[in-house]
Amino acid sequence: MAEVTDYYLLLGVTETASPEAIKRAYRSVARDSHPDRNPHDPSAEERFKLVQLAYQVLSDPRRRTQYDLVRTFSLDGELGPYAMGHKPFDPADSQDPLTSLFFGDPRGTPNPSERGADVEAQVRLTFDQALRGGTTEVRMSGGEPVRLTVPKGVRSGLKVRVKGHGRLGAGGERGDLYVTFRVDPVARFRREGDHLHVVETVSALEAILGTTRSITNAYGQTMKVHIPPGTQPGERLRLRGQGVETATRRGDLFVEVEVTVPRGLTDEQRQSLAECACKSGLM
Known part of the structure; x- marks a missing residue:
């Protein structure tokens, strides 16, 4: 008698597995056994087809009930002409008898409703x-x-x-x-949804006094951006409508201000800054 494939074992689930558990198991096994993921395995395509067949049977309540009965008879060694009202299986047929039981003889007329795999x-x-x-x-x-x-x-x-x-x-x-x-990401812009983020560096004095910068958006358009006096490190300026453009909307461009402190000032420069800060009440 031809061997009956154990679909539960193939998908790695128990006989009492719920439809949800069978579906999860199928997705995992099908993904791992897909021919595209096993290009050097000549048996991958046949195994993938068998996994699909197992899921089609076990995910259909009527087919699953029929399969359980056939599987029980097969395990008991009693699968005979009376099983399910179908004709006896040909012992010389090397095909899995469940294939013809549920889907017709694979060597005969194909099932017109059987769709190819995605x-x-x-x-x-x-x-x-x-x-x-x-x-x-x-x-x-x-x-x-x-x-x-x-x-x-x-x-x-x-x-x-x-x-x-x-x-x-x-x-x-x-x-x-x-x-x-x-x-592929780019160094200058960071994307969040349809918004873009860019970092602009200014000196500590520019952050204190305010300045203007030329900013180029992701589409190559340049615009002037006013950085107001007293801008804090990490503060963000929003340019509306200068982010990613889709068919339905356009996001914004956020300019994050990074403040740098000058190094290597001369004694004269430090003294001048200190005097200015004292006169201004900043220190």
């Missing part, structure tokens, strides 16, 4: 590419190029779905492609 991919973008958006390409494992639209102002970690570009299923329907964007 595929995950990552696309790296420069900071400037992410700001401006545009188009890029993802090359699939089979060499097929898929053209993508990069949303203007896309954030690192955003995932988009491209329908119909996953793996081809037995019924002829493809799964979907899920693409995660990864944006």
